[in-house]
Amino acid sequence: LVVWGLIRDFDWFSKELLLNSCNVNASPCFGCPASAHAAGGMHLNAFNPDLPDSWMRNLHTKADWATSPYNVHLVWTLPGVTILTACHDLMHCKHMGVDQYLYASVLVVLVFYMLPGTPSQNLETVWAQIKANYGTVEVASRFTNLKLSMFCDAADFEAKMPCLKGKAAEVKGIGAPLL
Numbered sequence: 001l002v003v004w005g006l007i008r009d010f011d012w013f014s015k016e017l018l019l020n021s022c023n024v025n026a027s028p029c030f031g032c033p034a035s036a037h038a039a040g041g042m043h044l045n046a047f048n049p050d051l052p053d054s055w056m057r058n059l060h061t062k063a064d065w066a067t068s069p070y071n072v073h074l075v076w077t078l079p080g081v082t083i084l085t086a087c088h089d090l091m092h093c094k095h096m097g098v099d100q101y102l103y104a105s106v107l108v109v110l111v112f113y114m115l116p117g118t119p120s121q122n123l124e125t126v127w128a129q130i131k132a133n134y135g136t137v138e139v140a141s142r143f144t145n146l147k148l149s150m151f152c153d154a155a156d157f158e159a160k161m162p163c164l165k166g167k168a169a170e171v172k173g174i175g176a177p178l179l
Contacts, residue, residue: 006086007089009089065082065083096168101163104151107151108162110122123146130146131177136177139169139173143170150164150166
């Protein structure tokens with residue numbers, strides 16, 4: 001039996017393989033030395049790979065992982081199984097980890113900045129276009145409605161990062177119609 005890759009979500013890696021959770025309270029994440037509490041560097045939201053303290057330049061190597069304190073589960077003792085065979089699933093990392101923020105940001109720009117009406121009127125216009133565009137692409141799951149509260153706080157939309165609320169399949173499915 002060959003382990004090709006351990007493809008699971010972050011929660012599974014932390015609960016089943018006893019790895020540090022990758023949530024904002026993790027310090028550090030199991031895949032790299034980044035931390036939510038890093039003072040002066042290696043912060044988990046430092047995405048510039050050109051900086052020497054970027055977590056993207058400091059992912060664990062096979063050798064680092066062999067001596068890591070997170071290398072504690074029996075599965076890591078199997079021949080060929082290292083941190084490099086830990087694959088984070090697309091649904092949780094992309095659709096629920098990136099796309100929900102990206103699409104919500106696009107909606108905020110359209111509804112609050114680009115279109116001429118009130119945010120509610122603008123959202124009606126955008127939602128009508130999305131519904132029309134759903135018919136042009138095949139998606140597994142669709143949003144049945146779209147409200148401002150599903151991606152921002154309408155009273156203070158700049159207070160925090162917009163995030164589209166929905167199931168992973170709905171978030172995945174709105175990408176092409178939103179485009």
